[in-house]
Amino acid sequence: MNIGTIAAKSGVPAKTIRYYESIGLIPSASRRPNGYRDFDRDDLQTLRFIQHARGLGFAVKDVADLLALWREKKRxxxxxxxxxxxxxxxxxxxxxxxxxxxxxxxxxxxxxxxxxxxxxxxxxxxxxxxxxx
Amino acid sequence: MNIGTIAAKSGVPAKTIRYYESIGLIPSASRRPNGYRDFDRDDLQTLRFIQHARGLGFAVKDVADLLALWREKKRxxxxxxxxxxxxxxxxxxxxxxxxxxxxxxxxxxxxxxxxxxxxxxxxxxxxxxxxxx
DNA sequence: TATGTGGCTTCCAGTCATGGGAAGGTCAAG
DNA sequence: CTTGACCTTCCCATGACTGGAAGCCACATA
Structure with a gap:
């Protein structure tokens, strides 16, 4: 999935997705041979999670904590x-x-x-x- | 009046006063021979006006408009x-x-x-x- | 095959309203 | 004469992006 596609599906602008990657909120997406980022369903779910949390007003730092908690099964x-x-x-x-x-x-x-x-x-x-x- | 004095009297930090000057919200203060800014009662009144308006949540751009209106007797x-x-x-x-x-x-x-x-x-x-x- | 359009890449700069801190000049007191 | 509290300019950081430039990539059409 290209960045434009996942942007449309998640509601997070492509520019913002790159920004999230740059600050480490999301892991670095894998790359195709041509250098394009390649996203999968997990990435989509993560971005939707982020989008919802941001929509509730959580700061990006808090979203990072929420993501960590979400992934931590023993939370x-x-x-x-x-x-x-x-x-x-x-x-x-x-x-x-x-x-x-x-x-x-x-x-x-x-x-x-x-x-x-x-x-x-x-x-x-x-x-x-x-x-x- | 030095910047520290007017800062204390107006409630606007010295740093912020210099910033307001740099963006043209307040006119450039006159200078003493030693290079220090020299403020008078008019400046104090202006800074108090700004401080009140900012306290009410007006954006700096709006404060500039309010200041212009304030000075315009034919408003x-x-x-x-x-x-x-x-x-x-x-x-x-x-x-x-x-x-x-x-x-x-x-x-x-x-x-x-x-x-x-x-x-x-x-x-x-x-x-x-x-x-x- | 050339060309156009749109998507992708990186990097730099701007937003808003400050705050922090460095490097250096000035001034009053002890 | 030295301390310490001022003052000066300058640049960098904040939060969470957004805009734009320069340049590659992919695909459709003439």
């Missing part, structure tokens, strides 16, 4: 769960941060008339009071 | 509001995306026993069914 599911829980917490932190921003921005937006006049509470708030802090 | 507040609304929408998109991830990850976490055994629904789900798609 403890607690290790997988711990990794996923850490990820869940990091998602929650990001959501909380965005929520704080969202409320602040929305508050500003609501106070701004949004017409042809220059007066704007958004800019006034951003400017703040020079003698305040 | 229309509708331009400021439009920019803020676009930002609000981008925040909402990110929150929605993270929310989707959160639900999926949480679902997996709940189904995983998390003990010494290797069976793990998280890995099974990530692996998917090779003959499915």
């Amino acid at each position: 403890a599911s607690s290790d997988v769960k711990a990794l996923a829980l850490r990820h869940l917490e990091s998602i929650d932190r990001k959501i909380a941060e965005l929520g704080t921003m969202r409320r602040a921005v929305e508050h500003l937006v609501h106070r701004c008339h949004g017409d042809h006049r220059p007066e704007c509470p958004i800019l006034e708030d951003l400017a703040g009071d020079l003698d305040r802090a | 229309a507040s509708s331009d400021v509001k439009a920019l803020a609304l676009r930002h609000l929408e981008s925040i909402d998109r990110k929150i929605a995306e993270l929310g989707t991830m959160r639900r999926a990850v949480e679902h997996l976490v709940h189904r995983c026993h998390g003990d010494h055994r290797p069976e793990c629904p998280i890995l099974e789900d990530l692996a998917g069914d090779l003959d499915r798609a």
Whole structure:
């Protein structure tokens, strides 16, 4: 299977597959006599695994750990769960941060008339009071 | 005012201030005979403005636009509001995306026993069914 | 057989918003 | 006079790719 084929089947762009190979996330694909990479069904399954994990927001480093766990038949599911829980917490932190921003921005937006006049509470708030802090 | 002083007063690290100067977000600071940058109260106000806007999640490019609007006395507040609304929408998109991830990850976490055994629904789900798609 | 098109290869650079650290000049205190 | 805390410029690294150049390879058509 050429890289373009496995890219289409896995949803991972060819460019990204080469990148994953270069950082060691996936093993180096075997080569045909003409130098082209040659992928098989195992590679496809690995790339789909990666694609799913990335889609859930796992960092590439975490995906590497998940792949190792996946291949390790003597793994403890607690290790997988711990990794996923850490990820869940990091998602929650990001959501909380965005929520704080969202409320602040929305508050500003609501106070701004949004017409042809220059007066704007958004800019006034951003400017703040020079003698305040 | 030396860069370290304005860094402390604005909350923007000295390193970042030099970077902002290099990309033209702030004007080039004047220099003392010894080559040190010399900042004044206007610079401090500008950096505080930037710091607030960045804290609300505005991209540096957007901050540049906000700064231009701030300095433009003949601005229309509708331009400021439009920019803020676009930002609000981008925040909402990110929150929605993270929310989707959160639900999926949480679902997996709940189904995983998390003990010494290797069976793990998280890995099974990530692996998917090779003959499915 | 020549030519075109598309796929494959490697390598370099850019993205975004910094942070780290090296090499070297400056300044105030002890 | 030497320390230590500043300041300067410069280049490299981050994360996770993406774009593009230069050049080979494969196959279909004229």
